Amino acid sequence: MYMGHIVLGITGGIAAYKAVEVARQLILLGHMVKVVMTENATRLVSPVTFGAITGNPVALELFEGPHGSMKHISLSREAELVVVAPATANILAKMASGLADDLLSTTLLATKAPILVAPAMNSNMYNHPATLSNIRELESRGVHVLGPASGSLACGEEGSGRMVEPDEIVESALRIMGMTRRLRGRKVLVTAGGTREPIDPVRFIGNRSSGRMGYALAEIAVNMGADVILVSGPTGLQAPKGVELIDVLRAEEMREEVVRLAKDCDVIVMAAAVADFTPSEVSRHKVKKDNIEELDLRLTRTRDILAELGKMKQKDQVLVGFAAETKEIEEHARRKMKAKKVDIMVANDVSSDDAGFASDYNRATIFFSDGGEMELDLIPKRDLARIIWEAAADLMG
Numbered sequence: 471m472y473m474g475h476i477v478l479g480i481t482g483g484i485a486a487y488k489a490v491e492v493a494r495q496l497i498l499l500g501h502m503v504k505v506v507m508t509e510n511a512t513r514l515v516s517p518v519t520f521g522a523i524t525g526n527p528v529a530l531e532l533f534e535g536p537h538g539s540m541k542h543i544s545l546s547r548e549a550e551l552v553v554v555a556p557a558t559a560n561i562l563a564k565m566a567s568g569l570a571d572d573l574l575s576t577t578l579l580a581t582k583a584p585i586l587v588a589p590a591m592n593s594n595m596y597n598h599p600a601t602l603s604n605i606r607e608l609e610s611r612g613v614h615v616l617g618p619a620s621g622s623l624a625c626g627e628e629g630s631g632r633m634v635e636p637d638e639i640v641e642s643a644l645r646i647m648g649m650t651r652r653l654r655g656r657k658v659l660v661t662a663g664g665t666r667e668p669i670d671p672v673r674f675i676g677n678r679s680s681g682r683m684g685y686a687l688a689e690i691a692v693n694m695g696a697d698v699i700l701v702s703g704p705t706g707l708q709a710p711k712g713v714e715l716i717d718v719l720r721a722e723e724m725r726e727e728v729v730r731l732a733k734d735c736d737v738i739v740m741a742a743a744v745a746d747f748t749p750s751e752v753s754r755h756k757v758k759k760d761n762i763e764e765l766d767l768r769l770t771r772t773r774d775i776l777a778e779l780g781k782m783k784q785k786d787q788v789l790v791g792f793a794a795e796t797k798e799i800e801e802h803a804r805r806k807m808k809a810k811k812v813d814i815m816v817a818n819d820v821s822s823d824d825a826g827f828a829s830d831y832n833r834a835t836i837f838f839s840d841g842g843e844m845e846l847d848l849i850p851k852r853d854l855a856r857i858i859w860e861a862a863a864d865l866m867g
């Protein structure tokens with residue numbers, strides 16, 4: 471699953487080399503990026519570069535692929551956003567007049583997705599009444615026009631016409647897709663998955679947590695600009711790009727890692743299903759069944775990580791807990807929230823079928839320590855993750 475599907479159009483401006491960085495950042499943020507280059511653009515940067523960065527073949531021709539497939543239609547349909555960077559005076563003119571004579575201009579005419587353009591050209595070309603009027607026309611149709619900036623230009627002149635920096639293009643692309651970067655500069659810690667408490671060298675006590683919620687939280691936090699540490703029990707999931715992954719097995723190991731890292735974090739989200747009990751004794755050798763009809767397992771309470779975090783909570787630190795309940799959800803969630811000094815408690819009813827431990831969806835109610843609550847429908851875990859981070863960001867101010 472990708473965060474978003476973006477078509478990145480590249481036209482023949484010297485700034486085309488900067489589009490490599492735009493593609494790279496979007497890929498790092500988990501987006502599917504398909505690059506379309508005009509013929510002139512390929513003279514400036516090789517399509518091979520974009521192919522390698524995005525992991526997708528670069529689209530160049532209208533009628534490439536088997537049976538003259540309609541590339542512009544598939545590209546325009548799957549795009550959630552089309553970015554043109556750099557956008558030359560020529561492509562802006564074509565867009566303004568609805569010309570479609572190559573793959574990129576045809577895709578731009580066919581798409582219903584929002585369009586972001588980052589003009590880049592010589593300042594005389596930019597200041598020409600034709601270009602300025604084309605840009606005004608595009609803006610009036612809802613095209614997002616970013617820049618150009620002024621400064622020294624590739625042609626040796628000074629003035630307006632520089633493409634804005636890749637960071638700004640990425641930032642703006644995310645904003646248009648409704649993905650804010652509110653966690654930029656924040657350090658967050660997320661725990662995920664279930665812990666495993668060993669009984670003997672081959673057996674353990676585990677639980678049904680799949681880790682999906684925690685991984686979605688980590689992924690979205692990266693997307694929102696945070697530095698993310700993910701402390702995870704075994705899940706079989708691939709760590710999202712850009713997170714620092716710390717693998718743990720037992721509840722106590724998770725506790726040690728989390729407590730060690732907690733004080734430097736702005737937000738800590740305990741999404742892990744931490745074992746509440748652990749075998750009092752771990753057999754050094756495999757327990758044999760011969761002559762055993764009934765086996766007693768003595769269990770000892772584990773330490774509650776979230777409660778400990780509540781006690782050592784730093785000023786302005788936001789603590790988020792999860793409460794998996796089967797009944798009296800609000801009552802239990804609020805009690806846990808208070809006892810553990812949690813700011814945001816995400817409660818879900820694990821007795822319902824669609825709470826799906828191994829599902830990509832979740833139905834939850836979010837309780838806030840100020841008494842507020844937010845009841846949510848069954849939504850993708852990623853959407854829930856975004857809502858949780860937005861709520862945490864609100865608390866941080």
Ligand code: CTP
Binds near residue numbers: 721773774790
């Ligand atoms: N939690 C924790 N350390 C533990 C147990 C739980 O940090 N040893 C955290 C979980 O990660 C979750 C929250 O506490 O964020 C609530 O966990 P839950 O199991 O629902 O509640 P408990 O407080 O353990 O109570 P109970 O199992 O009795 O419902």
